[in-house]
Amino acid sequence: MFRRLSRWAVTAPLAFTLAAALSGCGSSTPATTSAAPSSSSGGATTVTVFAAASLTGTFTELGKTFEAANPGTSVKFNFGSSATLAQQIVQGAPADVFAAASPATMKTVTDASLAAAPTTFVRNKLQIAVPADNPAKVDDLKDLADPKVKVALCAAQVPCGAAAAKALEAAGLKVTPVTLEQDVKATLTKVELGEVDAALVYRTDVLASAGKVKGIDFPEADKAINDYPIAALSKAPAPEAAKKFVDLVLSPQGKDVLTKAGFEAP
Amino acid sequence: MKPIRRTGGRPGSPRDEWAATPMTLRARLVVTRPRFRLDVDLTVVPGQVVALLGPNGAGKTTALRALAGLTALDDGHITLDGRPLHTLAAEHRPIGMVFQDYLLFPHLSALDNVAFGPRCHGAQKAEARRTAAAWLRRVGLAEHASAKPRQLSGGQAQRVALARALAAAPRLLLLDEPLAALDAHTRLEIRSRLRRHLADFDGATVLVTHDPLDAMVLADLLVVIENGSVVQRGTPAEVARRPRTDYVARLVGLNLYRGAATGPHVTVGELRLSIAEPLDGPAFVAFAPSAVALYRTRPDGTPRNLWQATIEGMERHGDNVRVHLEGPIAASADVTPAAVADLDLTPGQRIWASVKATETHAYPA
Amino acid sequence: MTPPTAETGRDGAKSRSGRTGGVVGRPPWVLVLPAVAGAAFLVLPLAGLLVRAPWSTMAVRLAEPQVLQALRLSLVTATLATFICLLLGVPLAWLLARAVFPGRRLLRALITVPLVLPPVVGGVALLLVLGRRGLVGQWLDAAFGVTLPFTTAGVVVAEAFVAMPFLVISVEGALRAADTRLEEAAATLGASRWTVFRRVTLPLVAPGIMAGAVLCWARALGEFGATITFAGNFPGQTQTMPLAVYLALETDPEAAIVLSLVLLTVSVVILASLRDKWTSTS
Numbered sequence: 060m061f062r063r064l065s066r067w068a069v070t071a072p073l074a075f076t077l078a079a080a081l082s083g084c085g086s087s088t089p090a091t092t093s094a095a096p097s098s099s100s101g102g103a104t105t106v107t108v109f110a111a112a113s114l115t116g117t118f119t120e121l122g123k124t125f126e127a128a129n130p131g132t133s134v135k136f137n138f139g140s141s142a143t144l145a146q147q148i149v150q151g152a153p154a155d156v157f158a159a160a161s162p163a164t165m166k167t168v169t170d171a172s173l174a175a176a177p178t179t180f181v182r183n184k185l186q187i188a189v190p191a192d193n194p195a196k197v198d199d200l201k202d203l204a205d206p207k208v209k210v211a212l213c214a215a216q217v218p219c220g221a222a223a224a225k226a227l228e229a230a231g232l233k234v235t236p237v238t239l240e241q242d243v244k245a246t247l248t249k250v251e252l253g254e255v256d257a258a259l260v261y262r263t264d265v266l267a268s269a270g271k272v273k274g275i276d277f278p279e280a281d282k283a284i285n286d287y288p289i290a291a292l293s294k295a296p297a298p299e300a301a302k303k304f305v306d307l308v309l310s311p312q313g314k315d316v317l318t319k320a321g322f323e324a325p
Numbered sequence: 326m327k328p329i330r331r332t333g334g335r336p337g338s339p340r341d342e343w344a345a346t347p348m349t350l351r352a353r354l355v356v357t358r359p360r361f362r363l364d365v366d367l368t369v370v371p372g373q374v375v376a377l378l379g380p381n382g383a384g385k386t387t388a389l390r391a392l393a394g395l396t397a398l399d400d401g402h403i404t405l406d407g408r409p410l411h412t413l414a415a416e417h418r419p420i421g422m423v424f425q426d427y428l429l430f431p432h433l434s435a436l437d438n439v440a441f442g443p444r445c446h447g448a449q450k451a452e453a454r455r456t457a458a459a460w461l462r463r464v465g466l467a468e469h470a471s472a473k474p475r476q477l478s479g480g481q482a483q484r485v486a487l488a489r490a491l492a493a494a495p496r497l498l499l500l501d502e503p504l505a506a507l508d509a510h511t512r513l514e515i516r517s518r519l520r521r522h523l524a525d526f527d528g529a530t531v532l533v534t535h536d537p538l539d540a541m542v543l544a545d546l547l548v549v550i551e552n553g554s555v556v557q558r559g560t561p562a563e564v565a566r567r568p569r570t571d572y573v574a575r576l577v578g579l580n581l582y583r584g585a586a587t588g589p590h591v592t593v594g595e596l597r598l599s600i601a602e603p604l605d606g607p608a609f610v611a612f613a614p615s616a617v618a619l620y621r622t623r624p625d626g627t628p629r630n631l632w633q634a635t636i637e638g639m640e641r642h643g644d645n646v647r648v649h650l651e652g653p654i655a656a657s658a659d660v661t662p663a664a665v666a667d668l669d670l671t672p673g674q675r676i677w678a679s680v681k682a683t684e685t686h687a688y689p690a
Numbered sequence: 691m692t693p694p695t696a697e698t699g700r701d702g703a704k705s706r707s708g709r710t711g712g713v714v715g716r717p718p719w720v721l722v723l724p725a726v727a728g729a730a731f732l733v734l735p736l737a738g739l740l741v742r743a744p745w746s747t748m749a750v751r752l753a754e755p756q757v758l759q760a761l762r763l764s765l766v767t768a769t770l771a772t773f774i775c776l777l778l779g780v781p782l783a784w785l786l787a788r789a790v791f792p793g794r795r796l797l798r799a800l801i802t803v804p805l806v807l808p809p810v811v812g813g814v815a816l817l818l819v820l821g822r823r824g825l826v827g828q829w830l831d832a833a834f835g836v837t838l839p840f841t842t843a844g845v846v847v848a849e850a851f852v853a854m855p856f857l858v859i860s861v862e863g864a865l866r867a868a869d870t871r872l873e874e875a876a877a878t879l880g881a882s883r884w885t886v887f888r889r890v891t892l893p894l895v896a897p898g899i900m901a902g903a904v905l906c907w908a909r910a911l912g913e914f915g916a917t918i919t920f921a922g923n924f925p926g927q928t929q930t931m932p933l934a935v936y937l938a939l940e941t942d943p944e945a946a947i948v949l950s951l952v953l954l955t956v957s958v959v960i961l962a963s964l965r966d967k968w969t970s971t972s
Contacts, residue, residue: 140940142940142941143939143940146939146940146943209840211922214923214937214940216937216938216940216941217940236924237839237840237922237924238840238921238922238923238924238928239922239923239924239925239929239937240918240922240923241918241923241936241937241940245918245919249922252817252818252821252823253821253822253823254817254821254822254823254839254840255840393878394877394878395874395877395878414877415874415877415878416877416878416879416880416881416882416883417880418878420878421878421879422875422878424871424875426871428869428871428872428874428875430872430875430876430890431894432893432894441876441879441881441889442879442880445876445879445880445881445882445885446880489879490878490879493879493880499878
C-alpha cells in the first residue's frame with residue numbers, strides 16, 4: 060500500500076530480530092529456569108507436586124494433611140498424564156516432587172539427572188471398566204476382543220496404555236479399540252458417558268468414579284501391574300519441604316490413604 | 326422498509342399472464358411515515374409519459390417505489406386495466422425500472438445485465454442474449470455488449486439501464502431521476518435519445534424528476550407533488566403558463582402571486598395590479614422577470630402597475646442580470662448588463678419597478 | 691465514468707503498485723514498529739520450530755506411515771467440514787443479515803458460542819447430544835445404526851462445530867455490507883427471492899464467503915479438543931495431525947516437531963497460493 064516503501068525499512072528490523080533470537084539457540088539443552096518464587100525464611104513456602112492423573116483424589120487429601128501438619132507451607136498440585144509431566148520437568152518446569160504412574164516415565168526425569176533415587180510407593184492394578192448397566196454384558200478380558208464390543212484404551216505412550224498392552228499380550232488377545240485416549244481420566248470419561256462398552260483403566264479410577272462405572276477384575280492384570288515411583292527433584296526450589304512431602308507419602312498415614320483408594324502396597 | 330406481503334388477489338400471478346396489450350394505470354398511493362403522508366392519485370394511459378415533479382422530500386420517489394412494489398402501500402390501490410397490482414410483490418409486477426444510480430449488476434456484462442429480465446421470465450440463456458443484443462443495438466451500444474458496468478461511461482450506463490428495463494417487456498415503465506447522475510453536456514444528448522425511446526414504448530411511463538427541463542421535454546403530463554400531495558396537474562405548457570405554487574413558478578421562472586381579483590384588478594397585499602383580462606374571485610397573477618422594467622425615477626407613461634422596491638440582490642442569469650426586488654411584492658426582474666451600468670444599480674438601492682398589464686397573466690386560483 | 695488510467699509515479703515512471711493506489715510517501719514509524727513487532731511475535735515461534743527440528747533424522751521420520759495417514763485425514767476432514775459449514779452457514783448468515791424475526795439477536799449470540807466455549811467442552815456437549823446415548827444420537831443409533839463418535843464422520847462434525855461461527859460471522863458481515871438496492875433492481879426485473887440470492891447476492895458476496903471459508907478451513911485443520919473428546923483418537927480413522935502431535939509430545943518431542951512442521955508447511959503452501967482477493971473480506 061505504500062508506494063516505494065524501502066524494502067529494508069520493514070525487512071531489516073524483522074531480520075535483525077530473527078537473527079538475535081536464533082543466535083541464542085544452538086544446542087538442544089533447554090535454557091535454565093528462573094528461580095521459582097519460594098523462600099523459607101519467615102515467608103510462606105510452596106511445595107509444587109507434579110503427580111499422575113490417577114493420584115488426583117489421594118494426593119489432594121494428603122496435601123491438606125501436609126498443610127495442616129506444616130503451617131506456613133502450602134501445596135500446589137499439577138495433575139496430568141505422567142508422560143506430559145515428565146516432559147515438562149525436563150523442559151524446566153519448576154517442580155519439587157514428581158510422582159509418576161510408571162517407572163518408564165520417571166526414567167525420563169532421572170535420565171536428565173533431575174531426580175535421584177526414586178522410591179516405589181504404590182502399585183496400581185488394571186481393571187475392566189464398564190458402564191454401570193453393562194450394556195454389552197462384558198464378563199472378562201476376552202469379551203474385549205469381540206468386534207461388537209466398543210473398547211477404549213489409553214494410548215501406548217501413557218503408562219496405563221503400556222500396562223494394558225502388556226496385559227493383553229499376556230492373555231494372548233488382540234483387541235482393536237475405537238479410541239486411544241491421552242490419559243486414563245479421559246478413557247474413564249468415555250465409559251461414564253456410555254460411549255464405549257468397556258475400557259482398561261486402573262482400579263483406583265473405578266473406585267474414584269463412585270458407582271458411575273463398574274469394575275471387573277481379570278487374572279492377567281497381575282502380569283501388568285504399574286509401579287508408581289516418587290522422587291524429590293534435585294532442582295527443587297523448596298528441597299526441605301519436598302523431602303517432607305515425600306516422607307508423608309511413604310509414611311503409614313500416607314499408605315493408609317492410598318490403599319483405601321484402591322492402590323496396592325509396593 | 327416493510328416487506329411486501331400478498332394481501333389477496335390472484336396468488337402468484339406470473340408476469341407472463343399479463344396480456345401483451347398496452348394497459349392503463351390507475352393508482353391511488355397512500356404511504357404514511359412518522360412525519361409525512363403521501364396521498365397521490367395518478368392515471369396514465371398507454372403510451373403516455375407522466376412526470377412527477379416536485380422539490381426534494383416531496384414524496385415523488387416514494388410514490389415511484391410504491392408503484393414498483395419496493396415500498397408498501399398503507400392504503401389505496403394500483404391497477405393496470407382494472408387488474409390489481411398492489412397485492413403483488415415487486416417481482417410479479419410487469420414493470421421495468423430505471424434507477425437514479427442505474428444499479429447495473431457489476432459482476433455481469435452489459436449484455437447479461439440486459440438479458441437478466443428475459444431470463445427471469447423463463448427465456449433460455451441464448452434466447453435471452455439475442456433479445457438483449459437487439460436492445461443494445463437499439464440504444465446504440467452493440468459494441469459494448471461484453472463490457473462490465475465499471476468500464477462504461479455515465480451516459481452508456483444509463484442507456485444500458487434503460488435497455489435492461491425495456492428488455493423485460495414491461496407494461497409500466499418507471500424512471501427515477503434518469504438523467505440526474507449525468508453531467509450537463511451528456512444530459513442533453515441522452516435526454517433526446519430518451520425522448521425517442523419513450524415515444525417508442527407503448528406502455529405507461531411514470532418518471533420522477535426535479536429538473537423542469539427534463540419534465541418539459543420528456544413528459545406528456547406533469548403532476549406536481551409537494552409535501553406528499555398533488556398541487557398541480559396538467560401538460561407542461563399549462564403548468565408553465567399557470568403555475569399554482571411558488572415552487573412551480575420558480576421552476577418555470579415566473580413571478581407568481583396570489584390575490585383577490587375584482588374585474589380588471591387583482592389586489593396582492595398592498596398592491597393593486599391591473600391585469601389583461603377581467604377576472605373575479607381568488608386569483609393567481611404571473612409575469613416573467615423579463616417583463617419587469619426598472620426606473621431610477623418615477624416614470625410617466627402607460628404602465629399602470631408601478632411600485633417602489635429595494636434591490637435585495639443581483640446575479641447573472643444567462644446573458645442577463647436577474648435583479649431581486651423587495652417591496653410591496655417580492656419580484657425578480659431581468660435586465661441587460663448595460664442597463665445595470667446605466668442605472669447604476671446596487672443592492673440596497675431604491676428603485677421603481679413596473680410591468681405592463683398586457684404582460685401579466687391572471688387565472689383563477 | 692472515465693476508464694481508469696495507469697498511474698504514474700512522481701518521477702514519471704509507472705509505479706509497480708499500479709491500481710491499488712494508497713498513500714504517497716513514507717509510512718509513519720509509529721505504525722511500522724508495532725507492525726514489525728506483531729509480525730515477529732507471530733513468526734518467531736514458527737522459527738523456533740524450524741531451528742529445533744531434528745533435521746538429521748527428518749527423512750526417516752517423514753517416511754513413517756503415521757505421518758502421511760494423519761496428514762491425509764486432517765486435510766480430508768477439514769475440507770469436508772468446510773463444505774458442511776458452507777452448506778449450512780451461508781443460508782444461516784443470510785437469515786441473520788436479511789430476514790427480520792423475533793429473537794434474531796439472541797440467535798446471533800448463540801451462534802458465537804462455539805467460539806467462546808473451550809473446545810473440549812464443545813466435544814463433551816457434542817457427546818451429550820450426538821453420542822451413543824445422546825439426545826439425538828440414541829435415536830440415530832436405534833433407527834439407522836449410525837453412531838458418530840469414534841468415526842471419521844465424527845471428526846468432521848466436531849471440526850464443523852468449532853469452525854462454523856467463523857464462516858457465519860464472515861459471511862453475515864459481507865452480506866450486511868452488500869448493496870441491497872441491487873437486489874431491489876433484480877426484483878423489479880422479475881427475479882424471485884431465490885433467483886436474487888443465486889444470481890445477484892451470492893456473486894456479490896463471493897469474496898466474503900471465500901474469506902470465511904478459508905478461516906473456517908484453517909480453524910478446522912487445527913482443531914484438537916473437540917475432536918479428541920467427541921471422535922476419540924485412532925490412527926487412520928480419527929487421529930488428525932493435531933492429535934498425533936499431542937500424543938507424540940508425550941514421549942518424543944522431536945517427532946511432535948516433525949509432525950507440526952509438516953502441518954505448517956502444507957497449510958502455508960495452500961494459504962499462500964490463494965489469491966489475495968479471496969483472503970480479505972472487502
